[in-house]
Structures are given as structure tokens and as C-alpha cells.
Amino acid sequence: MSSPSRTARAEAEPSEAAPSPATPFQATPSHATEAGATASRPSTSHPAASAPLLPLVTERLTLAINDKALLRGVNLTIDDPGITVIMGPNGAGKSLMLRVLHGLLLPTTGVVTWAGRPPDDDVRHRQAMVFQRPVLLRRSARANLRFAQDVVGERDDARTDALLDAVRLGDRAESPARKLSGGEQQRLSLARALATRPDVLFLDEATASLDPYSTRIIEEIVRETAGRGTKVIFVTHNLHQAERLADDVVFLSRGKVAEHTAASQFFAQPSSSAANAYVTGRLDED
């Protein structure tokens, strides 16, 4: 493997280091690692990044929309780095909970705190989210990343190129973002989220409608990102994906946390009946 020299070249001439889209993914097991390492530097470049954001704590969190209780008293403490996977059947409130944690929705009652702090602007700016359906600007792929960097005030062209390479879009940098395929658009969304150097990355069913190639790229980069210290909170209803990614699993059922356990334990034997039913494919009875 020529990883070190490739990495060095990627630093110097990012566009030439772009991997060919035809490269078989299996043939480059270390590739995502090296591209990811090129793509990201320690997130400590944020002025306030030294202040930790974890533990993330929610207390008696409820959310009602049009008088319908959708989250019904969520108590959750996430204090370990790595990848937390939120699972649960359709309608359990996974996406809503992610939006409340990210600050896109205000809870009806209860609070979210990050290391004891309320979600102020600094906390918000250190988070990014990849949505289920990518929403890209009507500009080139590269301009989409630049926009995100401008929002946080950190224009960095070398990093933009490295991120585009990491999501295998190095050769599509100047293409109109909305002309890309669904998988390419979602990879670009992930690159855009990472362009802001988040300390917390949320993904909401980000690979739900993607082909295996894009799914694998996204999973590898997510794993890489978590490995470098970014907290990842990943919503999925795909058991296999959860098993591949999760360090710990939060299982939501009907707007409540049914259980929150280490992944190894969860997949060996979920303790709650709701999760047990889900994992074994039975209908949830309670």
C-alpha cells in the first residue's frame, strides 16, 4: 500500500489525487481512512472547541405537535464519544428527537443540555446535520462546501478539495450540485456537514434510499469522523447498518427511550421487549 505517499500527494495536489469513480471500492480498504485523514484536521481549530459538549443530557423531554404527543418524556444521557445509533420502528419519534437534540425543534417541555450548558449559538455552531433528503444550493458541488465554510467563517480551499475527494466527488467539483445522482448528492451533503468541522454530527436516515456504494462511503467516513473525536448520532432503522456502526444504541419506542445500551449487548440480547420484538422482526405488542 502506498498510503503515506498518496496522502502526501493529496495534500499537495488534491484534485489530482481524486480517486477514479471506477475504482472498485473493495480494492482500497484503507482508502477512506487516508482520504478521511486528509479531509479532516482536529476540530480544535474552533475557538471554543476546547470546551467539551458531552455529556448530552435530556430531561423529561416532551414534544407535542397539534396536541399529539410525539415524544413522551425522553430521559437520555450520552456521555461517550463514538457513534450513538438511534433506532426504533417508524413513528417512534427518531427523527423528531434528532431535530430536538440539534435545536431545529423546541421541545414542548423539558430541556436539552450540552455539558451542562443550554444549546446556545456556540453549541449550535459546533453541530452539523445530514438530512434524509439532501437539500443542496443551486450551485456547483464545490460552491456548496464553500457556502458552509463561509457560514462558520472558515474558508479553506484545500480542505474543500480533500472533502470532495473523500466522498469520491473530486472529479465532479464543478458540476451543478443538483445534477448529481441521489447518492452523490447525499455524499456531498455529508461533505458539507463536515466542512464546518462539527464536534457533533447528526445523520437522519442519511443512507435510507442510497445504493450500497454510496452507503459504504458514507459509513466509512462517518466511522472515520467518529474515530477522530467527533460525536456522531446516527438515526437508522436498518439493523445491519446499526450493527456495523453503533458503539451504543438508543432504542426509541412510541416517543420514549425503551433502552440505551452498548451495541454489543444490544445486538446480543436487547433487554426491552420493544427492542427485542424489533430485532427479531416481531410486531411490537406494548
Place this chain on the structure above:
Amino acid sequence: MWEAFALAFSLVVGLDPDLYEIIGLSLRVSLVALIIASLIGLPLGALVGFSRFPGRGALIVLMNALMGMPPVVVGLLLYLMISRSGPLGALALLYTPTAMILAQTMLILPIVAALTRQVVEDLYQEYDEQFRSLGVSRLQTVWALLVDARYSLVTVLLAGFGRAIAEVGAVIIVGGNINHFTRVMTTAITLETSKGDLALAVALGLVLLSLSLAVNAAAAVVRGAAMRRAYV
């Protein structure tokens, strides 16, 4: 009748200086009015398009209503303000090209602002959650929405320009149709027709028509290019 057309044609191809002086002033007045209306109307329309504040609905109704303001009323209002005894009389603007620019700006500012608001509002519905996730500031949002709606906004600006260059009611009141000074295409057509001197009127009418055609053809080309890049 055909004589008038023949004469009109010879004026156009013969580069008649009086004719081109009038065309030049028309373009200058309407373009400057469009620029001023855009500088105010684009950001204003974008801001109203994505912001939520009390009275927003009423403001939108007002903006839409002002789009249909009759030019003579605009001319009259401006006349009252800049005539010698008016509040701005000291500026001596009456019967100057500046007054005509002001009149056309007042006329098309609501058009630019109201149509921009509509375009931007539709776009923001799509971007809303993503922008809030990224933490995009209001100023950055205004700019981003205007940039991303650029191809639709070209159509908006052309609509404003078309309205400005074609109107006669406002500029004739505050401009006075003074030869070699404030005479533009529409006021010249009005005067020459009433005098029975049809050649110049027809020549100007042809130019005005061609301009309108050219502007709309340009809009179609721009839009087609945008569609091909999925930017609309």
C-alpha cells in the same frame, strides 16, 4: 400610412440623431431606475420572503397592490412632492431626467420587491431547515437566496425594466417631454402622434417593440441555460 413606415425605417437605419438621442435617454432613465429599484427591492423582497414578523401578511398585500399602481398617479404624487411649492421643491427636480428616474423607480420598486418576495419565499421553503441547521445568519440568508434565485430574478428584473421603459403617464408629468432634455420614446410617440407626425412616432414604436422582443428573448435564453444546469 405606408409613407410613414418608409420614413420611419429610413430614420432607424439612417441613424437619425434626434431619434437616437431619444432612445438613449429612454434607456438611460429606465436602466438607472431599474438599478435603484433592484438595490432596494431585491434585498427587501428577499427579507420579507423568508422572515416572519407581525404585519407580514398586510405588508405583502400592500406590496402586491402597489404593483398595479397607475403611472399617472405615481407621476402626480411625485409632481406634488417636487413641484416648486412641494416639500422637495427646493431641489429643483421638476422637468429633469432625475425626476423621471425617480418616477420610474417608484413605479417598478413594488414590482421588483413583490415578485422577488414570491420567488424567494418558494425557495426558502426548501432551504429553511438546512439553513437553520447550518446556522446561516439573516444577512447570509438574504444573499444566498438572491444568488440561488438568480435565474428567476432575471425575469423579475426584465418585468420591471419592461414596465419602466413602456410607461408614459409618470414621465410626461414630471419630465415634461422637453425636446433634447427630457423627451423619451413614449412621450415622443404621444406628442408626435397628436401632432400628426407619424414617421417619428412609428419609428420609435418599432424600436420599442423590438426592445421588448429582445428583452424577452434574452430572458428565455437565460432561463433555458439555467434549466440545463438544474439551477431553477
